[in-house]
Amino acid sequence: SGMSFWDIVWFIVIFFAFMAYLMVLFMILGDLMSDSETSGWAKGLWVVFLVILPLIASLIYLIARGSGMSRRRMAEVKTVQKMQEDYIRDVAGPQTGxxxxxxxxxxxxxxxxxxxxxxxxxxxxxxxxx
Incomplete structure (x- = not known):
C-alpha cells in the first residue's frame, strides 16, 4: 500500500526531467522574446508551437536557433558587464582618473x-x- 523504493526513484527521475524541461522552456522563451530580429508573428508561432508540441518544438528551436542563442546571450552579458563597469566608474567618481x-x-x-x-x-x- 505504501510507496516502494523504485516508486520514489522513478518520481525523482521524472521530477528532475520535468524541471530540466521547464528550465529549457524558459530559456527558449527568454531568448525568443529578447531577439529583436524575430518578428512578432514568428514569435507568436513559436509560442503556439511550444504549447502544442512542447518537446518537439523545443528540440527544433535548439537545433535551428541554438548558435544564435549563444551569440545573443554573449552580447547580453557584454552589455550588462559594460553597464556595470560604467556604474562602478560613475560611483567611484573622483578616485578613478x-x-x-x-x-x-x-x-x-x-x-x-x-x-x-x-x-x-x-x-x-x-x-x-x-
Missing part, C-alpha cells in the same frame, strides 16, 4: 553658480588636494 585640478574646477563652477557656499567649496578643495 579625475585629477585634483578637475575636482577643484568643478567645485568652483558650483560655487560660481551659487549651488554651494564658500565653506563647502573650501571643504571640497581641501578634500581634493589632500
Amino acid at each position: 579625475v585629477g585634483a585640478a578637475d575636482q577643484v574646477a568643478k567645485a568652483k563652477d558650483l560655487l560660481d553658480s551659487g549651488t554651494i557656499t564658500q565653506a563647502e567649496f573650501d571643504a571640497l578643495k581641501a578634500k581634493a588636494l589632500a
Whole structure:
C-alpha cells in the first residue's frame, strides 16, 4: 500500500526531467522574446508551437536557433558587464582618473553658480588636494 523504493526513484527521475524541461522552456522563451530580429508573428508561432508540441518544438528551436542563442546571450552579458563597469566608474567618481585640478574646477563652477557656499567649496578643495 505504501510507496516502494523504485516508486520514489522513478518520481525523482521524472521530477528532475520535468524541471530540466521547464528550465529549457524558459530559456527558449527568454531568448525568443529578447531577439529583436524575430518578428512578432514568428514569435507568436513559436509560442503556439511550444504549447502544442512542447518537446518537439523545443528540440527544433535548439537545433535551428541554438548558435544564435549563444551569440545573443554573449552580447547580453557584454552589455550588462559594460553597464556595470560604467556604474562602478560613475560611483567611484573622483578616485578613478579625475585629477585634483578637475575636482577643484568643478567645485568652483558650483560655487560660481551659487549651488554651494564658500565653506563647502573650501571643504571640497581641501578634500581634493589632500
